[in-house]
Amino acid sequence: MELAEGKLELRERQRLEGHMDRVWSLAWNPVTGVGGVPAMLASCSGDKTVRIWQQGPSGSFDCTAVLEDTHTRTVRSCAWSPSGKLLATASFDATTAIWEQIGSDFECVAMLEGHENEVKSVSWNASGSLIATCGRDKSVWIWEMQSDNEFECVSVLQGHTQDVKMVQWHPFIDVLVSVSYDNSIKVWAEDGGDDWHCAQSLGEASSGHSSTVWALSFNEHGDRMVTCSDDLTLKIWDTSENPSQASGDGYGPWRHVCTLSGYHDRTIFSVNWSSEGLIASGAGDDAIRLFAENKDNPLREVDGPSYSMVLKKKAAHVMDVNSVQWNPKDPRVLASASDDGLVKIWELTGLSQ
């Protein structure tokens, strides 16, 4: 990927109105937007609802379903199963709901209960057999899907000392990452049997963050991870080694690569890595920023990889940007969600092949 310098532009294609409160999170349906299947996006909000947006023949998105009357408090996070058939939604009401698309309707087919209070994030593993949830009760839960939409909790992971903001599975292997208000990043792996354990904890002593870690994202190959924080930095991690094989003698397979500081003025709430290698961040200063690796840096072999900002979209929203998500099937399309109640669809132009 070459960056056509100065020509990179993020153009607002559409604003999706409908939510009555701040929009917290977004998820692109991974099997849509390709082979004639229209692109589909889910958004969730403080208004206790989830909205499904589908692209029509003209290219614009319309709300085709509102998932309501199930969650009784804020819906904080949503995630599609890899098959695109199920949507999981995590709520401050302490539950995670599983929705199945039936025709053009969505039906709640399961409720995952067990967290003491607010659930803050939900994620599916690569095969769709496992779901992870996390929340205010400092724990991370792993659920296994049985047949017929039955879910069984197979592990409750303790280790974080404060509420857990986000969980995300590695794109290929069954390794889970959680980030927390306790400033740490924890890596969880299965140890032979059915037991899960913390394979590595990345804290300030491992060049980690000095305040709340809000989100993480893997790159397309799964060999790098980016995290974002209230400490106003993004951090890049080398995740090329499988931590399941860690011997546990203190050796840390995942390593800090570099820190991107000085770019953000307020808390960074969201970060997402596109399949073309661009990192988008959404922050409390209403801006969306894009970062790319400096591939032609002559000191790369000596100093290791470095990243720099390639675009700053000021006032992308009129309030905090809570979520940025690249369309996995069309890496020139970005969706963003904000406290202003809007979801926006952006198109990236100026990238040469």
Place this chain on the structure above:
Amino acid sequence: PKIARMVTGLINANPVVYERKERRLRSSPAVVDEDIKDPEHPYSLEELKVVTEDSIEVDDNQSYVRVTFTPTVEHCSMATVIGLCLRVKLMRSLPSRYKVDIRVAPGTHATEAAVNKQLNDKERVAAALENPRLLEMVDECLAATYV
């Protein structure tokens, strides 16, 4: 959980009460209302010198407000509630473009960093405000400011 604790006894039984100041005319649209009531006393935050005009920093051009408040005692467990009242009041009165930071004055509270972190975590603030008991408590403290 701490933020939701109900008052079970007075944290500061004998607070020093100061005279209300003559208000000067404000030049900015940002108003931190010193009439917010203390959670456990019939006095306003101004009368307890929890907030003063000098503790409020406003940059209208940058749409930025910072309030630095001083809890009445160093171990005041009401600090998060007071901070929450200040945030809610500003959220409701200011145009949405404003960014608001609420902080405890340096050196005035035993768990200053923890209180500041909690008050400025919008997710925890949002969750706290969905708690009906806590919201009721905040509304009671703010009641006098809407007259």
